[in-house]
Amino acid sequence: MGDFNIIRSDAERVGGRPRARLAMDEFNECINSCGLDDWNLEGKQLSWCNGQQGLARSWAKLDRLLVNNSFSLKFGSAVARWIQHDDFLKMVEESWTVDMLGESGLNILAGKLKRLKATLQVWNKEVFGRVDGKIRELEKRIEVLEDGLQNGFLEKVEAELLYDKAELERWVQREDIRLAQQAKEKWLFEGE
Template sequence: MVGLVETKKQVVTRFDVTKIWGQDGFGWEYVGSEGASGGLLLIWNDLIFKMNNCYKGKRVDKNHVWEELSYVAGLCQVLCYFLGDFNEIVREEERKGASGLTRSAKEFKNWIQDMSLVDLPLSDRKFTWFWGRSCSRIDRALISLEWLEEFPDTRLQGGPRGLSDHCPIIVEDRKLTDGLRPFRSIDSWFTHESFLKIVKEEWRSLGDKQFTDKLKALTALLGRWHKDNFGEMDKKITKFEEEIKRIDDLVSNGVYDGTMEARRKALVTCCER
């Protein structure tokens, strides 16, 4: 299960979700952004989860949000699981430089306790939101005890935040056995001048073979072609992402100077390109 906050997208399409999830077999719901601000996206494996009801609302006062969530949980009477940007911390160490909890943070902490929710620990990072030298852990997954009994191996981890202020957070229960591998293409292929030509020539050369056999042959050909034309690019992108995370980790640990933000912006620009 994947939750993305601050998508900054007013409309999310199935094509967008497929690019994130990587294959079929998913369900999804989203709340569109208001201009370039906000936006939520939730994706789940529909072999495990089945959506019966969906409730969406506009976020207003925090206390009002907690009341609405309590109402929804009481109305549905099912396993509870809340995921997203709660814009609040529950421990001092979740915000760099914090000297105590604000009133709203204490109210949020009390709400979690009143609801008997388990705040899943984040296994691979300390903070989920960054703005300059400011860091906070405001994105979280809260699950009920009943959920934990049904899915005892539930874990939470963060993904690379890339261009966003927030890190995506990923909830996993267990690894599923891989099925048949789908045919996939990469957007950047279509920017290469020889891509469409090589696809057309290969497809015609395969003649009257079955469609699935053609796809298998095309997959092998494009694998070699990708390695020749884009192989080093994959390594460069990975290197950029690792360096971006390294800067985030330094900021998380209190190491910050004026050059770091400029360095990160330069890395992001290179990664985008």
């Protein structure tokens, strides 16, 4: 999963100059020879923009998730969503940009994926493993702030309240995602 910096066909771009056919052919050949599928992504498909204005602006689908046949068979109805957590992309980038010393070609890719998997497992436990506690903490803070506002209006207290309510909403969404994923995994496991 990530930014592959190449499109598979001209249908995956809008605007700009045509891409080199040879580069697209090589990318498609690599995907096919490795027996990978380009998994469906939910949300915006054109994930990169060159930042230009007007007719000079171009968009392309550079982000994708490649999976093998075993994954496709096991999770055939799953849909990939790009994670909304503020720190997710930074964490992935930090893991991905560390060089793989002494490796080359697909060994680099395999090594980076293995390292990223371990990083994601630790990150998931640290960030999402404490969701219930964070939600309870925010609910208590909100209750205290609301009580404070009922006793007298202070702009600073209202600002804290609004911030904490938005933060609570983010944590509740994370918990909803986690619970939905757990339910899907349980359903898939029981269906085997």
